[in-house]
Amino acid sequence: MSDVASRAGVSSASVSYALSGAPGVSEERRRHILAVAAEMGFRPSRTARDLRSGTTRTIGLLLADITNPFYAEVAGGVVAAAHDEGYEVSVAHVGVDGTRQAEAAYAQVDRNCSGLIFTGLVASDKPLLDTLRQENIPVVQVYRRVEGELSDWVGIDDYHAAFEMASHVVATGRRKVAILGGPEASSASTGRLRGYQDALRKAGLTAVNEPDVWGELSRASGALHARTLFAKYPDVDAVLCGNDVIALGVLDVCTEIGKRVPEDMALTGFDDMSFSSAGPLQLSTVTVPRDLMGRRAARRLLQRIAGDNSPPRNDLLPYAIQVRSTTVPVGGR
Structure with missing residues (x-):
């Protein structure tokens, strides 16, 4: 200069x-x-400027699974909203099991991030959140949330979305329904499971594979559990999945064993990833506004960084049920 x-x-x-x-x-x-x-x-020099001012214009984003397109699209929304306000985003991958959650969070704090956005919190992360609050680090929870945590949350009503999807599947005439959900520690996965279960109970049904309904949010997990499911319950006529990636794994196994979708079995996902409506797949699923979720989370965090001390907010975003060809009614075309 x-x-x-x-x-x-x-x-x-x-x-x-x-x-x-x-x-x-x-x-x-x-x-x-x-x-x-x-x-x-x-x-x-951005670093020199930050040193002079004693602050940084950087926020931290902790992704549960950087390889999952869902989190990549949430990240895109965060980056876009942060850029609009002159902020950079430091991204960390904590893993689907969350074992690196605290390590990654403290590393972001050590890099002088002004606040953190979490996408994969579980109940056991409460002590971490308490520590961050004591250090006056603003936090926003996305997708998953920790009950009783005094910080902002952005997501959808997973319970009612799952209830609507399961009700639709029952209305197509399916009666031997299975559920392949995500991890039990995830508030989003548990909300979806309860929605599926309550819709089935309302119709006088129970998932054929209860209580073996939990798994990972991955294609490999979907395939692994589908093989066990079809071996034990060969006449299952519908599978409600915890997300679209699990549904892909189920579809892989259906192709292997000659089980036709939707003629022999209905199949649903959750999240409405771009591949869900690509070509012949046309998966019935729930649209989750991932980009908007990321943008809202970033804007809320930046408000906190700017000094907003209002009570924590739950920002409930809209979802949409997408009925496609994988849930054609029994006997339908």
Whole structure:
């Protein structure tokens, strides 16, 4: 900055004002300084600026599974909203089992992130959240949430979405229904399971594979549990899945053993990933606004960073039931 000031014939303060967009110099002088800086190839150091101000314009995003398209799309929304406010996003992968949650969170804090967004919290993370609160680190929970946690949450009504989907499947004439859910520790997975179960009970049914309904949110888990399910219950005529990726694993096994969807069995997912309506698949599922979820979480976190001390909010986003060809009614086309 001193070199730019010398070349431009102005003070270092004027260079600082011009580069930051702050008032203090005329528009003509600002253009002159910027032109000189560009000619010299000068780029302001973000680190130096943060050190001078004592703050950073960076937030941390902790993703449960960076390979899952769901989390990638949430991340896209976070990055877009943060960029609009001049913030960068530091992304960390904590793993589907969450064993690196605390380690990753503290690493983000050590990098001076101004706040954190979590996508894979479970009840056992409560002590971590308590510590972050004591250190005045703003936190927003996305998708999953810890009951009783005094921080903001952004997500959908997983229970009622699952209830509607299961009710639709029952209405198609399916009666031997199985559930392949996500991890029991996930509040989203438990909400979806309860919705599926209550809809089946309302119709006088129970999932044929209860209580063996839990699994991972992965294609491999879906395939693994589907093989066991079809071996034990060969006449199952519907499978309600905890997400679209699990449904892909189930579909893999159906293809292997010659079980036709939807002629022999209805199949549903959850999340409505881009592949769910690609080509011949056309999976019945629940649309979750992933990009909006990320944007809302980032905006809420930035409000907290700016000093908003209002009570924690639950931001319930809209969902939509997508009925496609994998749940054609019995005898239908």
